Amino acid sequence: MRKIFILILLIIVSVSFSGCVGKKGEAGLFLSEKEVKAKVKDWRVYTNPAFRYELRHPLAWRMETSGEDGKLTEFFISKQSASKAFVIRGVSNWKENLTLEQYFAGQPEDLFKAGYEQEETTVSGEKAVWFKAVKRADLPINVIAVASEDRILIIEIWTDWEDSLAVLNSIKFYPNKTFDGIK
Numbered sequence: 001m002r003k004i005f006i007l008i009l010l011i012i013v014s015v016s017f018s019g020c021v022g023k024k025g026e027a028g029l030f031l032s033e034k035e036v037k038a039k040v041k042d043w044r045v046y047t048n049p050a051f052r053y054e055l056r057h058p059l060a061w062r063m064e065t066s067g068e069d070g071k072l073t074e075f076f077i078s079k080q081s082a083s084k085a086f087v088i089r090g091v092s093n094w095k096e097n098l099t100l101e102q103y104f105a106g107q108p109e110d111l112f113k114a115g116y117e118q119e120e121t122t123v124s125g126e127k128a129v130w131f132k133a134v135k136r137a138d139l140p141i142n143v144i145a146v147a148s149e150d151r152i153l154i155i156e157i158w159t160d161w162e163d164s165l166a167v168l169n170s171i172k173f174y175p176n177k178t179f180d181g182i183k
Contacts, residue, residue, distance in 0.1 A: 029121055029130060029144070031169045039166040048073060051090035051151050052174035053124075057167050061085060075167070077160050084158040086167050094150035100129055103152055104145070111143065123155070124171045148173055 031039070040056040046063060047054040050070025057063065062079045066072040075086040091103065104110045112118070117132040126148040133140035134156075142157040157164040 028119075029123075029165065029168060031165060036166055036169045039163075040170050043170075046073070048088075048090070051088075051153060052176075053153070054172050054174075055167055056170040057086070058163050061163075084156075085160040086164045087156040087158065089154040089156075091152040091154070092150070093147070093152045097150075098147075098152070100145050100147050100152065103147075111145070123153075123168065124173050126173060144168065149176055 043056040043058055045054060045056055048065075048070045050068065057075055060078055062076040062081070064074045064076070071090050073088045073090075074084055077083045077085045093103070096102075098106075101112050104112050111131045111134065112129075114134075116134050119130045119132070121128050121130045121144070123144060123146050126146050128144050128146040131143040131145070134143045136156070136158075139158065144155040144157070146153040146155065155168065157168070
C-alpha cells in the first residue's frame with residue numbers, strides 16, 4: 001500500500017512539474033499587460049507609418065531606419081554601441097499576398113526548412129511564427145515572423161532579452177483604412 005502511495009505521489013509531482021515547464025514555454029514571448037505598461041512607461045514611442053505599427057523602446061537605445069520606406073528599423077543597445085538589440089524588417093505583401101511559408105521559400109534561407117525550432121505564436125493579436133536560435137553573424141538570435149494583412153514583418157531579437165521582450169509586447173498594429181465616398 002505504501003509503495004502505491006509513493007508511486008501515485010511521484011506521478012502527481014512529475015505531472016505538476018511537466019505542466020509548469022509547458023506553461024513557461026507557452027509564455028516564452030509574452031508579458032502581462034501590467035508588466036509591459038510598467039516596463040515601457042518612460043520609453044520612447046516609435047511609429048512606422050509605412051508598415052502601420054508602433055512600439056516603445058528604451059531611451060538608451062539608438063535607432064536607425066531606412067527612411068520613409070520603413071523597410072528596416074534597427075535598435076542598438078546604446079547610443080555608441082554597434083551591438084544590435086532588436087531589428088524589424090518590413091516587406092510589402094499587398095500584391096503577392098504570400099503566406100509566411102511562401103515568403104521564406106523565396107529567401108536565401110528558408111527558415112521553415114532550415115531545421116530551426118519553431119513555435120506558432122501571436123504578436124499584438126496577429127498570427128506569427130517564432131524561430132528559435134537562428135544563426136546570424138555567428139550568434140543565435142530569435143526571429144519572429146508576422147503576416148499581417150498586406151505586410152510581413154520579420155522581427156529579430158539579438159540581445160538584451162528582457163528589454164527586447166518588452167519592446168515586442170509593446171507593438172501595436174494599425175489596420176488598413178479605406179475611405180468611402182472617394183471617387
